[in-house]
Amino acid sequence: MSGINTLISGASDYFPMFVRKPAPRFVSESGNRIYGIVAEFSETPVVFKAAQQVRDAGYSKWDVHSPFPVHDMEEAMGIKTTKLPLIAAGAAISGVAFAAFLQWVTSDMLYPMVVQGKPFGAWEPFMPIMFELGVLFTAFACLFGMLALNGLPRFHHPLFAHERFYRVSNDRFVIAIEAEDPNFDPAKTRALLEQAGGSHITIIEEED
Amino acid sequence: MTARDPDQSNDARLTGHDAGSQPAPRPVKSVGGGKDDGTLIEDPGKRAPLILGDRSFGDVTDIVCGYAEAPIPKPWLALFTITSSIAAVGTGMILYLIITGVGVWGLNNQVDWAWDITNFVFWIGIGHAGTLISAILCLLKQNWRTAVNRSAEAMTIFAVVCAGIFPGIHVGRVWFAWMLFPIPNSNGIWPNFRSPLLWDVFAVSTYATVSLLFWYMGMIPDLATLRDRAQLRRARGLSRPFAIPMPIGTDIVVPFLPRPDTIRSFAYGIASLGWRFSSRHWHRYEKAYLILAGISTPLVLSVHSIVSFDFATSILPGWHTTIFPPYFVAGAVFGGFAMVLLLLIPIRAVLPNFSDLLTLRHLENMAKIILVTGTMVGFAYSMEFFIAWYGANQFEFEAFANNRVNPNVAPYWWAYWTMITCNVLSPQVFWIRRLRQNPLVIWLVALAVTVGMWFERFVIIVTSLHRAFIPGEWHMFFPTWVDILTFVGSCGIFATLFLLFLKFLPVFALAEVKVVMPQSHTSDDH
Numbered sequence: 211m212s213g214i215n216t217l218i219s220g221a222s223d224y225f226p227m228f229v230r231k232p233a234p235r236f237v238s239e240s241g242n243r244i245y246g247i248v249a250e251f252s253e254t255p256v257v258f259k260a261a262q263q264v265r266d267a268g269y270s271k272w273d274v275h276s277p278f279p280v281h282d283m284e285e286a287m288g289i290k291t292t293k294l295p296l297i298a299a300g301a302a303i304s305g306v307a308f309a310a311f312l313q314w315v316t317s318d319m320l321y322p323m324v325v326q327g328k329p330f331g332a333w334e335p336f337m338p339i340m341f342e343l344g345v346l347f348t349a350f351a352c353l354f355g356m357l358a359l360n361g362l363p364r365f366h367h368p369l370f371a372h373e374r375f376y377r378v379s380n381d382r383f384v385i386a387i388e389a390e391d392p393n394f395d396p397a398k399t400r401a402l403l404e405q406a407g408g409s410h411i412t413i414i415e416e417e418d
Numbered sequence: 419m420t421a422r423d424p425d426q427s428n429d430a431r432l433t434g435h436d437a438g439s440q441p442a443p444r445p446v447k448s449v450g451g452g453k454d455d456g457t458l459i460e461d462p463g464k465r466a467p468l469i470l471g472d473r474s475f476g477d478v479t480d481i482v483c484g485y486a487e488a489p490i491p492k493p494w495l496a497l498f499t500i501t502s503s504i505a506a507v508g509t510g511m512i513l514y515l516i517i518t519g520v521g522v523w524g525l526n527n528q529v530d531w532a533w534d535i536t537n538f539v540f541w542i543g544i545g546h547a548g549t550l551i552s553a554i555l556c557l558l559k560q561n562w563r564t565a566v567n568r569s570a571e572a573m574t575i576f577a578v579v580c581a582g583i584f585p586g587i588h589v590g591r592v593w594f595a596w597m598l599f600p601i602p603n604s605n606g607i608w609p610n611f612r613s614p615l616l617w618d619v620f621a622v623s624t625y626a627t628v629s630l631l632f633w634y635m636g637m638i639p640d641l642a643t644l645r646d647r648a649q650l651r652r653a654r655g656l657s658r659p660f661a662i663p664m665p666i667g668t669d670i671v672v673p674f675l676p677r678p679d680t681i682r683s684f685a686y687g688i689a690s691l692g693w694r695f696s697s698r699h700w701h702r703y704e705k706a707y708l709i710l711a712g713i714s715t716p717l718v719l720s721v722h723s724i725v726s727f728d729f730a731t732s733i734l735p736g737w738h739t740t741i742f743p744p745y746f747v748a749g750a751v752f753g754g755f756a757m758v759l760l761l762l763i764p765i766r767a768v769l770p771n772f773s774d775l776l777t778l779r780h781l782e783n784m785a786k787i788i789l790v791t792g793t794m795v796g797f798a799y800s801m802e803f804f805i806a807w808y809g810a811n812q813f814e815f816e817a818f819a820n821n822r823v824n825p826n827v828a829p830y831w832w833a834y835w836t837m838i839t840c841n842v843l844s845p846q847v848f849w850i851r852r853l854r855q856n857p858l859v860i861w862l863v864a865l866a867v868t869v870g871m872w873f874e875r876f877v878i879i880v881t882s883l884h885r886a887f888i889p890g891e892w893h894m895f896f897p898t899w900v901d902i903l904t905f906v907g908s909c910g911i912f913a914t915l916f917l918l919f920l921k922f923l924p925v926f927a928l929a930e931v932k933v934v935m936p937q938s939h940t941s942d943d944h
Contacts (some may be wrong), residue, residue: 258940261697277475277643278932279700281940292702298709316600316608325612338617338724342624345717349628349710353635356706360699363691370694376650378695379643381475 223364236389236396242415245368246272246388247399248375249408254280257383260406261286264385267402271391275375275384297355298348305347309340368416386414440484440771441477457779458855468561468934470774475932481771482926483644487682490663493768494921499665501913508907511900512587520590522900528893529883533901534588537908539725539875540753541581542622543746544868546718547754548574549629552636553714556707562783564930565776568640569765570758571633572923576915577757578626580908585618614727621724628717632710635703640924642690648682722750729878735817736882739805745798752791752841753871755784759864761916763857765925775926778855785854788867792845795874799842813887821881829894830881833873840870 222229234243251257254276261274265288274280274287284291310333317323318331328335357363369375369386378384385408387399396413403411457466469478515522525532548571555563586595598619600609609616651657657679661669693699723743730742759781766772803823806814825831844866848854885892919925932938 254938255941274697275695276697276700277479277695278639278929278938279704280697280938281933283697283940284701286940287697289698289701292705294702294705295709302713312600313611317611321606321608323610323612325610328612335612338614338720338727339611339620341716341720342617342620345713346624346627348713349631352706352709353631356635356702357691359702360696362693362699365687365692367692367694373650373653375694376646379639379646380479 219361223361223366234389235394238413238415240415242417244389244396245414245416246386246391246394247396247403247411247413248369248372248384248386249403249406250374250377250410251383251385251408252381254383256407257385258283258286260385260403260408263406264387264402268393269387269391271388271394273386275369275378275386277379277381277383280383292359294352294355294359298351301347301351301355302344305344306340308347309343310336313339368414371417372412372414374410374412441473441480457777458782466777466779468565468777469931470777473774473935475935475937478775478926478931478935479643479647479928481775482640482924482928482931483647485769485920486644486922486924487647489658489661489669490921492663492665494917495663495665498914498917501910501917504907504910505914506907506910507903508910511904511907512583514900515587515904516592520588522898524896524898524901526893526895528886528891529880529895531588531879531883532895533876533897533905534584536872536875536879537905538581538584538588539879540872541577541584541908541912542625542725543722543750543753543871543875544757545574545577545581545625545629545754546722546747546750547758548572549625549632549714549718550751550754551758552632553711553718556711557715561934562780564927564934565780566758566762566784567930568633568636568927569762569919569925570754571629571636572919573757573761573916574629574754575626575633576912576919577754578622578629579915580912582622582626583908583911585622614724614731617724618728621721625717625721628710628714632714635706635710636927636930637924638690638693639695639703639929640927641686642693642695643928644924645683645686645690648679648686651679652677652683719747722746729882734882734886735811735813736821736878738814739802741798741801741805745795745802748791748794748798749841749871749874752788752795752867755787755791756864756867756871759784759788759860760868763861763864765920767857772925775931778857781857781860782855785848785860785863788860788863789845789848789854792841792867796838796842799838817882817885821885822877828881830877830884833877833881837870837873837877840866841874844870 236244238244249260251260257274257276258280261283264272265286274283276283280286283289313336314331317336322330369384374382375384385403385406387394387403393399400411457470473481523533525534548567551563551570552567555567585598586592589595589598597603597607598609598616648657657677659671659673659677660675661671663669723746726742726746729737730739732738762776763781766776803818806818809815820827822828822830822834825835828834844863847859847863853859880895884895
């Protein structure tokens with residue numbers, strides 16, 4: 211189900227006119243909806259322990275942004291394993307089935323050709339293309355399934371308004387906790403991130 | 419460089435966002451004055467460092483992105499002019515072939531596959547190293563692959579581009595090339611799915627597509643890094659104005675054109691799909707990468723196997739051999755790694771700081787792969803010959819003895835012996851430790867192997883075809899100038915694409931290099 215919800219929320223990014231946003235829980239002094247709070251870290255072990263603390267504090271709508279995939283981070287964050295392998299398996303089966311159908315219908319029914327006196331519908335010569343199309347479909351499902359589950363491409367995001375966030379792609383780690391999280395409280399969340407070792411803790415506003 | 423506020427340049431230096439800036443080079447180039455850069459440890463208890471010079475994450479980003487962001491260097495411009503001119507000659511030859519007909523090539527009724535298919539198999543074979551490095555070495559958890567995987571994958575795609583040209587144009591009437599694919603048409607004609615040639619169409623197009631997806635997916639985070647750096651420079655007013663590169667003298671500044679950083683943040687921004695380095699995204703990304711590696715592994719092995727079926731399923735002596743699939747796959751890995759080394763050793767020598775990421779140990783590892791696969795290829799050559807004798811088929815034996823090996827009767831004996839010298843004998847120098855640790859020796863062997871692998875395909879295709887069963891059918895093949903220039907042109911296309919990659923895309927897989935750095939560990943105890 212989480213995958214479907216991600217797809218729906220991803221679509222809502224592109225069609226905001228069809229989506230009614232709930233009233234903001236927190237509003238900044240300038241009257242903008244608050245997206246969340248970010249804290250910066252510069253060491254991998256520190257951000258790893260901080261992620262465990264945020265997970266244990268019971269947050270659910272939050273994320274760790276890191277320049278590379280940190281080993282075991284999904285455990286430290288409590289992320290459930292992705293459904294991507296199921297999508298890939300479905301694609302593999304459809305690729306093989308499509309290749310079998312294509313070759314069997316064309317070689318046995320639409321355009322039977324005598325080649326070395328072999329039976330028209332023999333399955334053996336169909337194997338290589340069944341394999342190839344199975345691989346082809348799986349590869350497409352992997353890339354586009356991964357992007358769809360991640361809600362990408364998405365060219366705008368409240369975090370991109372924060373200049374320090376751009377260092378994540380270089381050498382910094384950022385923990386971002388969203389205001390939509392039921393546990394979110396500007397003061398308490400800030401205290402948690404400070405205690406975990408975060409620096410440059412900033413509130414990020416959404417610009418509607 | 420325009421005059422800049424002192425605060426700004428300080429800021430730029432501290433954060434490493436100056437376009438094209440490189441961190442200071444590693445102070446000690448080698449250990450103990452010798453050739454060793456500190457990575458050639460043979461102690462099993464010690465792990466050789468993958469990145470030299472105590473580099474931080476920021477240094478690695480600067481090294482890799484610095485080249486993509488620097489103003490166009492003059493040697494690059496000179497090389498690009500040469501290679502793109504060669505590519506234009508090749509394109510002209512293809513055009514000449516299409517408007518005139520395949521008669522401009524040297525092939526004839528007997529030798530009806532010649533340079534075209536030799537070039538096709540040569541290029542598609544080279545294209546095997548990239549996916550082998552990214553997929554098989556990924557599954558085997560060989561961390562040293564991170565130094566070469568991006569450039570090897572790029573090389574794979576460009577080699578497949580070159581390979582794809584030849585089957586397309588050798589069909590004669592190129593405007594019917596769409597009939598290779600099962601497209602519904604008003605004649606109700608469908609392709610013959612029992613033919614290995616059709617399997618080949620599917621295998622090569624699947625391979626090209628999957629390699630491209632793999633390469634692109636690996637590049638998304640690194641393109642996002644380039645996007646962010648361009649965006650930061652724009653925000654801080656550090657962008658250079660647009661300048662037209664000039665071969666001699668200073669570049670001509672064109673103030674009214676968009677600044678390079680503006681173009682970069684849009685182009686890299688669109689290509690990186692809004693990647694924001696989220697751990698939830700990384701989790702799915704790593705899973706997708708693993709599945710892609712898992713399916714690409716049998717794919718790599720299948721592609722050259724299917725290419726070998728083009729020959730092995732015929733009844734022609736010299737082609738009709740069951741050893742072909744493994745023999746072709748080993749040869750493809752062999753030739754592909756040789757091309758990786760051929761390209762990367764000069765780049766490593768020319769560009770400072772690249773030798774921090776691509777160490778002597780990486781080169782030595784690849785030299786060992788060359789030695790292993792070269793010996794496998796040598797075994798296949800001898801096995802082929804042995805079975806031709808042991809199988810007691812006169813035609814099969816004579817296809818080897820009289821068409822290839824014996825200099826007194828075989829017209830193409832020089833091609834066969836070039837192949838043996840380059841492919842079997844030259845890699846044997848890597849048994850000597852000092853030689854396989856010397857970049858120049860590795861480069862020379864890689865060059866010999868690349869030549870030898872081209873001759874291998876020439877030997878298989880032309881020497882088998884030129885003398886079939888009846889002496890009345892015997893016919894020689896000589897290449898025409900169009901044949902030669904088309905092949906040279908395909909090398910130009912390959913080099914041009916690779917130069918573009920080198921200048922405008924991240925040459926190392928940044929995120930993956932950072933994973934193998936010691937700072938990436940989540941606890942201090944390892």
